[in-house]
Amino acid sequence: MEIGERVWKLTLTWDYYAKDTVGRQLVRSIDSVAANINEGFGRYHFKDRQRSITFRAVHYMSLKLG
Secondary structure (H helix, E strand, O other): OHHHHHHHHHHHOOOHHHHHHHHHHHHHHHHHHHHHHHHHHOOOOHHHHHHHHHHHHHHHHHHHHO
């Protein structure tokens, strides 16, 4: 959240063109990062751990097989 606030404050100082092009994308992406971290923070339930372990096992086997 802190980095998101910094990016918002930074982009507010830019001129209109920079804000409308790069600034808009930057703010959306940093907001998305914060939202994804927040959403994933509470994912430590039994089923989530099981899915994670299964995914890692399948990924490991696919690397070994090739």
